[in-house]
Amino acid sequence: MERSSDILKIKLEQADRELYQKYAPLLVVNPDLNRKLVSFQGNKHESESRWCKYKEGFSSTLVRYIFDNTGIQSGRVLDPFSGSGTTLFTACDRGIDSVGIELLPSSAEMIEVRQFLRTSHREEITKKLRDFKNSRIWEQSGDRISFHYLKITQNAFPVETKQALERYLYEISVLSDRNLSRVLRFVLLCILESISYTRKDGQYLRWDWRSGRNVRKTKFDKGKILGFTEAIDRKIEEIYSDLLEKNGRSFADEIEAYKPGNLQLLKGSCLDIFPALESSSFDGLVTSPPYCNRYDYTRTYALELNLLGLGEEDIKNLRQTMLSCTVENREKENLNHKNSEYERAILSWQSHPLLNLIFEYLEQCREEKKLNNTGIPRMVQNYFKEMVMIIFTAFRILKQNAPFVMVNDNVRYQGVHIPVDLILSDFAKDAGLEIEKIWVLPRGKGNSSQQMGRHGREEIRKSVYVWRKLAIQE
Numbered sequence: 001m002e003r004s005s006d007i008l009k010i011k012l013e014q015a016d017r018e019l020y021q022k023y024a025p026l027l028v029v030n031p032d033l034n035r036k037l038v039s040f041q042g043n044k045h046e047s048e049s050r051w052c053k054y055k056e057g058f059s060s061t062l063v064r065y066i067f068d069n070t071g072i073q074s075g076r077v078l079d080p081f082s083g084s085g086t087t088l089f090t091a092c093d094r095g096i097d098s099v100g101i102e103l104l105p106s107s108a109e110m111i112e113v114r115q116f117l118r119t120s121h122r123e124e125i126t127k128k129l130r131d132f133k134n135s136r137i138w139e140q141s142g143d144r145i146s147f148h149y150l151k152i153t154q155n156a157f158p159v160e161t162k163q164a165l166e167r168y169l170y171e172i173s174v175l176s177d178r179n180l181s182r183v184l185r186f187v188l189l190c191i192l193e194s195i196s197y198t199r200k201d202g203q204y205l206r207w208d209w210r211s212g213r214n215v216r217k218t219k220f221d222k223g224k225i226l227g228f229t230e231a232i233d234r235k236i237e238e239i240y241s242d243l244l245e246k247n248g249r250s251f252a253d254e255i256e257a258y259k260p261g262n263l264q265l266l267k268g269s270c271l272d273i274f275p276a277l278e279s280s281s282f283d284g285l286v287t288s289p290p291y292c293n294r295y296d297y298t299r300t301y302a303l304e305l306n307l308l309g310l311g312e313e314d315i316k317n318l319r320q321t322m323l324s325c326t327v328e329n330r331e332k333e334n335l336n337h338k339n340s341e342y343e344r345a346i347l348s349w350q351s352h353p354l355l356n357l358i359f360e361y362l363e364q365c366r367e368e369k370k371l372n373n374t375g376i377p378r379m380v381q382n383y384f385k386e387m388v389m390i391i392f393t394a395f396r397i398l399k400q401n402a403p404f405v406m407v408n409d410n411v412r413y414q415g416v417h418i419p420v421d422l423i424l425s426d427f428a429k430d431a432g433l434e435i436e437k438i439w440v441l442p443r444g445k446g447n448s449s450q451q452m453g454r455h456g457r458e459e460i461r462k463s464v465y466v467w468r469k470l471a472i473q474e
């Protein structure tokens, strides 16, 4: 018998309340946490972290807080969605080894070059950077390497900026010191947004009206667009001072006391890499996956991917490999056949009562043509299907007593709240993890303006989950 979406919605809200009741004692509003800490805002002025504006990141202060409050003090931590590497570098600074997995080439490049800079001879590399900066060689006439736009990056730079960029690309390509050349390309990677007509805006790149592209009724003005040389100068100076100073003191004076942990980055999808990771080999997992919110990293980082040489097809393929969180993601084939762990995980995903109601409701809304995008049901399904696989593997690869900490947002589609934190916690329980607590930020976030208009304002929980693989009692 077919049920209309309205009836399903009532059932679903009831099931949501019941799940909430089940977890109520573990949901702890934590006044120590705020949105600044849980977002990139907290990293904006932090040494090194400020080099790349990685808006989807969390702050190193949050990672230190997590380490202190969940007992991660030594050993090796994992972040399967490393992003700009906040967990990895914060661990290293505490003398803890870290392993990161990251799929987006621009993020992987940020991590690798930053790690190179931290471990190289700092006086030497900073001197080379400054010398290059002071030469201003890209301002002189000479050969260029063309920057071929992609469709989504077409005319992203003012004409004179593009010319300077192409001169710069040529000059760094002929340097005999290949490491220096890579670092200088990294400098460029870090400033692309600031010299362009674009602004990263979650789902898309936003275009300034001066680009003459996508001009809408409400003109978007991003404010000052930096000139090429000014941006390069500033970035090199920033890197220079961050590399030579630590905690306000010269790095050379600090070096005796500084014993960083090792950092290893595995490039690729964690869904592919996970099955090969050794059992009981990590002392903690601290991460923040993409949220189930339609944000498309391959679009927001299109300029950076363009610079790294990815073409249209590469980007399309990359989008499909990313954790499903956009309406364009199709089901990833053959994932469940990778190992028995994934098969068990799928059972947990298939048998979750609230999730099944959510799928049914969204499908029904799609049939009733109520959804603003028909890809939403598939995205939500696949998001949870992939996350359950991550959670089940995490249980196996964590050591006993090791915590699994995840930052994530709940979401809302078609007027219905999806308690991502509680559903994933149910998966974690099925996998064998203990749900120690779910820290909730004192202030959640509103939903999208579209949703607000139609369904009213309701705060969406933003949480940090603390799960643990408990020691087996003898």
Ligand SMILES: C[S@@+](CC[C@H](N)C(=O)[O-])C[C@H]1O[C@@H](n2cnc3c(N)ncnc32)[C@H](O)[C@@H]1O
Pocket: 054, 056, 057, 058, 059, 080, 081, 082, 083, 084, 085, 086, 087, 101, 102, 103, 104, 107, 268, 269, 270, 271, 287, 288, 289, 290, 291, 297, 321, 322, 323
């Ligand atoms: C929320 S961000 C992580 C930010 C990070 N905590 C930081 O502070 O910079 C999520 C990251 O997951 C990456 N990602 C998405 N799908 C992935 C996959 N299948 N495997 C590995 N990384 C993936 C994205 O590229 C993005 O960098």
